[in-house]
Amino acid sequence: xxLNNDEETLLNKFVRENExxxxxxxxxIVKRLISIGHTTGARSQFFKExxxxxxxxxxxxxxxxxxxxxxxxxxxxxxxxxxxxxxxxPKTIRALQxxxxxxEENALIKEISRQITQRIKDKEIRFTPDYLDFTGDxxxxxxx
Amino acid sequence: xxxxxxxxxxxxxxxxxxxxxxxxDAKMLLAVKIAEAMQAKGWNKTRLMKEMGKSNPSEIxxxxxxxxxxxxxxxxxxxxxxxxxxxxxxxxxxxxKTIRQYKIDIVVPFNRNEKLSACLVSEPDDVYTYYKxxxxx
Amino acid sequence: xxxxxxxxxxxxxxxxEFSFVHPKQIFPENAVFRFExxxxxxxxxxxxxxxxxxSFIIHCENLSEKVGNAVVSCVYTIDNIxxxxxxxxxxTLPEQLLTMFNSISISTCRGVLxxxxxxxxxxxxxxxxxxxxxxxxxxx
Numbered sequence: 179x180x181l182n183n184d185e186e187t188l189l190n191k192f193v194r195e196n197e198x199x200x201x202x203x204x205x206x207i208v209k210r211l212i213s214i215g216h217t218t219g220a221r222s223q224f225f226k227e228x229x230x231x232x233x234x235x236x237x238x239x240x241x242x243x244x245x246x247x248x249x250x251x252x253x254x255x256x257x258x259x260x261x262x263x264x265x266x267x268p269k270t271i272r273a274l275q276x277x278x279x280x281x282e283e284n285a286l287i288k289e290i291s292r293q294i295t296q297r298i299k300d301k302e303i304r305f306t307p308d309y310l311d312f313t314g315d316x317x318x319x320x321x322x
Numbered sequence: 323x324x325x326x327x328x329x330x331x332x333x334x335x336x337x338x339x340x341x342x343x344x345x346x347d348a349k350m351l352l353a354v355k356i357a358e359a360m361q362a363k364g365w366n367k368t369r370l371m372k373e374m375g376k377s378n379p380s381e382i383x384x385x386x387x388x389x390x391x392x393x394x395x396x397x398x399x400x401x402x403x404x405x406x407x408x409x410x411x412x413x414x415x416x417x418x419k420t421i422r423q424y425k426i427d428i429v430v431p432f433n434r435n436e437k438l439s440a441c442l443v444s445e446p447d448d449v450y451t452y453y454k455x456x457x458x459x
Numbered sequence: 460x461x462x463x464x465x466x467x468x469x470x471x472x473x474x475x476e477f478s479f480v481h482p483k484q485i486f487p488e489n490a491v492f493r494f495e496x497x498x499x500x501x502x503x504x505x506x507x508x509x510x511x512x513x514s515f516i517i518h519c520e521n522l523s524e525k526v527g528n529a530v531v532s533c534v535y536t537i538d539n540i541x542x543x544x545x546x547x548x549x550x551t552l553p554e555q556l557l558t559m560f561n562s563i564s565i566s567t568c569r570g571v572l573x574x575x576x577x578x579x580x581x582x583x584x585x586x587x588x589x590x591x592x593x594x595x596x597x598x599x
Contacts, residue, residue, distance in 0.1 A: 190328035
């Protein structure tokens with residue numbers, strides 16, 4: 179997804195910000211997303227859940243203990259995920275809250291999740307008949 | 323449908339070869355197969371950990387994450403405890419397909435003094451159907 | 460009504476498994492033996508085989524123990540086997556042919572079992588005559 183009518187998606191932003199320093203890991207993340215999209219589906223085993231508030235679906239794509247990157251997503255079942263952004267996990271931190279970038283990206287995705295949930299309740303957004311996408315007011319801006 | 327100018331992403335996508343993607347797909351599918359076998363057995367991660375003789379639950383999480391590059395030894399152990407096939411080693415693949423199966427119980431009373439031919443075919447939840455031909459030798 | 464010509468022949472007989480467990484006591488005069496029997500029909504379209512695998516576990520009811528087991532496979536080839544695959548790729552054989560395979564296989568197994576258990580206490584325990592039509596009646 180993209181915010182503020184940006185021309186680039188959050189995932190592109192993530193790739194752009196990290197592919198120079200962490201090319202191999204960025205590539206691995208994208209390859210796993212391709213597998214999820216085309217082969218396996220968004221099974222919960224591929225994500226670290228509970229990265230947001232209880233029940234908001236915010237999670238992170240599984241990152242190995244010594245990996246450098248974290249990518250936040252929102253999961254709706256196994257067929258629909260919203261890919262957010264993320265960033266570098268500095269080795270000096272023990273929890274994401276100690277890193278400003280990760281905290282910001284985490285807060286952003288939590289807010290997006292909250293807004294989507296609210297718009298679903300207000301019937302401004304609904305699932306497509308095949309439950310593979312959302313339809314409706316999918317424009318997210320800073321003012322919201 | 324909205325289109326985006328995702329230059330960085332598109333560039334990265336063009337660098338991913340089919341061979342590279344196939345390796346990632348294989349790891350992810352292995353993880354799925356393991357998870358489904360666990361579900362079929364009603365096992366959680368702790369149970370699999372114990373069956374595999376491990377003590378660190380995060381190792382099991384990593385196995386299921388789709389990022390693990392398994393050794394053959396681990397795959398062989400997983401095959402054994404989960405009773406599934408993960409390695410296709412070109413064993414004689416059965417191309418035979420079962421088209422019909424019968425299960426019957428045949429009861430033969432045995433008498434040393436006469437030769438009997440008797441045919442009993444039992445059906446499930448049914449009494450024996452019994453008839454007897456006696457052949458004297 | 461057109462008659463279907465099905466040309467088939469015996470290809471081979473294989474003994475897949477065999478065991479005899481000597482009973483702890485001699486069989487009593489009124490011993491009752493039970494052949495727990497399973498017959499499985501398999502098809503290999505590439506090789507044009509029909510394989511009938513018959514497995515027998517022989518129990519002596521009086522002694523409540525298993526005394527023998529044997530698994531015998533009878534392999535038949537059908538020349539025009541591809542004619543039995545319909546447009547939905549489902550393979551079906553006519554019931555009369557299945558009955559014939561059962562009949563031939565059971566008779567063959569009777570002989571094989573006699574040979575296998577010859578010289579053992581099961582020497583005179585012969586697999587009874589089974590009406591193969593009755594087997595098909597069991598199928599749903």
